[in-house]
Amino acid sequence: MEEITCLGIEGTAEKLGIGIVTSSGRILANVVRQQALKAQAGIHPREAAQHHAEHVPQVIRAALKKAGISLEDIDLIAFSRGPGLGPCLRVAAVSARTLSLSLGKPLVGVNHCIGHIEIGRLLTEAEDPLTLYVSGGNSQVIAYDSGRYRVFGETLDIAVGNCIDQFARRANLGNPGGPIVEKLARKGKYFPLPYVVKGMDLSYSGILTAAVEALNKHPVEDVCRSLQETVFAMLVEVTERALAQTEKDEVMLVGGVGVNRRLQDMISLMAEEHGAGFYVPPRDVLGDNGAMIAWLGVLMYRSGVTHELMDTTVIQRYRTDEVEVKWRS
Amino acid sequence: MEELGIRIGKGAEADLYRREDKVSKVRISKAYREPLLDQHLRRTRTRREARLLSLARRAGVATPYVTDVDNQTFTVEMSFVPGEQVRRLLPSLTREERRELCIRIGEAVGKLHSANIVHGDLTTANMILHRKRIYFIDFGLGGISDAVEDKGVDLLVFKKVLHSTHYRYEEECWEGFVEGYSNTYRNSAETLERLRVIAKRGRYFPERA
Ligand SMILES: Nc1ncnc2c1ncn2[C@@H]1O[C@H](COP(=O)(O)OP(=O)(O)OP(=O)(O)O)[C@@H](O)[C@H]1O
Numbered sequence A: 001m002e003e004i005t006c007l008g009i010e011g012t013a014e015k016l017g018i019g020i021v022t023s024s025g026r027i028l029a030n031v032v033r034q035q036a037l038k039a040q041a042g043i044h045p046r047e048a049a050q051h052h053a054e055h056v057p058q059v060i061r062a063a064l065k066k067a068g069i070s071l072e073d074i075d076l077i078a079f080s081r082g083p084g085l086g087p088c089l090r091v092a093a094v095s096a097r098t099l100s101l102s103l104g105k106p107l108v109g110v111n112h113c114i115g116h117i118e119i120g121r122l123l124t125e126a127e128d129p130l131t132l133y134v135s136g137g138n139s140q141v142i143a144y145d146s147g148r149y150r151v152f153g154e155t156l157d158i159a160v161g162n163c164i165d166q167f168a169r170r171a172n173l174g175n176p177g178g179p180i181v182e183k184l185a186r187k188g189k190y191f192p193l194p195y196v197v198k199g200m201d202l203s204y205s206g207i208l209t210a211a212v213e214a215l216n217k218h219p220v221e222d223v224c225r226s227l228q229e230t231v232f233a234m235l236v237e238v239t240e241r242a243l244a245q246t247e248k249d250e251v252m253l254v255g256g257v258g259v260n261r262r263l264q265d266m267i268s269l270m271a272e273e274h275g276a277g278f279y280v281p282p283r284d285v286l287g288d289n290g291a292m293i294a295w296l297g298v299l300m301y302r303s304g305v306t307h308e309l310m311d312t313t314v315i316q317r318y319r320t321d322e323v324e325v326k327w328r329s
Numbered sequence B: 001m002e003e004l005g006i007r008i009g010k011g012a013e014a015d016l017y018r019r020e021d022k023v024s025k026v027r028i029s030k031a032y033r034e035p036l037l038d039q040h041l042r043r044t045r046t047r048r049e050a051r052l053l054s055l056a057r058r059a060g061v062a063t064p065y066v067t068d069v070d071n072q073t074f075t076v077e078m079s080f081v082p083g084e085q086v087r088r089l090l091p092s093l094t095r096e097e098r099r100e101l102c103i104r105i106g107e108a109v110g111k112l113h114s115a116n117i118v119h120g121d122l123t124t125a126n127m128i129l130h131r132k133r134i135y136f137i138d139f140g141l142g143g144i145s146d147a148v149e150d151k152g153v154d155l156l157v158f159k160k161v162l163h164s165t166h167y168r169y170e171e172e173c174w175e176g177f178v179e180g181y182s183n184t185y186r187n188s189a190e191t192l193e194r195l196r197v198i199a200k201r202g203r204y205f206p207e208r209a
């Protein structure tokens, strides 16, 4: 098959990403831009969308320059269709439609969560992993079975990254909180916080409240440590349960929270106990990025999927198991 | 505890040993976990499991008999239940049999909830069919609660297992389950309604505060 080049647009949340990837899996460019976060505020969907809209042309130019190609060399446009924040998704979709129309190239809308899994499969040795996908907006345990990525466990309320970030803001630690909490946790002492696992699902809102309250009684390092140990142990437990049930022999960690060393160590210890391999993709594709969108675009296009402009509406609650995974069957 | 017997299984959180007609479930230490948390979880779950197995039987649901609990080694000893895991059984049944079985699962869960027992991990791997009775095991994540929310989450766990693992006959199983549950539990309508609310609430992308 002839090699094609795909430009992928990621814009589900606060990050705008443009990736350029070939059908042989070479990543020619992967540029990510993000609005400077205000110290005390979460993501404001419309402001983030505004940021994306203003920066799309410039980030596309940067990606093309990095790749050393021009727009005419692009054969396929892909964009993140969901799940995500409505206003942000719409900017990505509109940009992708415009590019597709003006270049006369096919268009594919892809599922963001599956993008994380597929770029991980491309860039690690994992072939058929049980995937723990953890970020600011998502916490899911996912495994492939009979033509779909099936969700075995997920959060019942807020995502783990969101829990840590919200805690950090209320503790005045800055934004985003993940790396700061990770650092402080190394110096802290553990004390018990609520631990909430329901089957293979998780709940984080109660722990968040308890951790914020604990700031009145405990040094901040201790709270960071306890929060991290608790929320990560919950993740590892449900991943372990899904691993025993699905009988997969690989575990992959993806998503922005996946950069956390403590979480990596914990999953790795668990995988080892089960004789399973453990995989984490390189840092620049762990968090949201355009390369994963472009690569999934290639996979879907090669399996016969393209979208007419009419079918490229965004899907804010796009479920992982809605997508027919034709490229793996 | 002396000889535990031969190991018959390794669950996610426990090793299982069988000696004659007894099973010992030993909650093992997890190297990935903070030691204090590890101890705490193993202790509370061991206790809870022993207690709820007995309470569930009193509520009219088949469970193994607890014969011993050891809080030092986090071990629950119980009677061995021969038979087949519902998880493995489901695919081999006819559509009608499957429905029938799920009605009976629904009835059992209805009895648990009527007694304010929440199972906590309602998966088909935790149900064993033996002599036409469905035995419920693995109550370590369960509790006693009269909150609609807790019962709703119990139902959600079961529904999701159907969706992720028994997707080929998800609908008929769920329908059967709801039928049995509704016939047995007085507040079933309220709980099923809460299930819908919970399922919508968190799904994937809440607004990020
Ligand atoms: N009393 C029993 N009689 C017969 N088999 C049993 C009994 N208890 C457990 N088993 C078998 O062992 C398996 C694991 O038991 P159990 O679910 O209690 O352990 P677990 O480690 O909590 O499991 P997991 O965390 O993987 O759900 C069960 O699925 C069942 O097949």
Ligand SMILES: [Mg+2]
Binding pocket: B011, B125, B126, B138
């Ligand atoms: Mg079990």
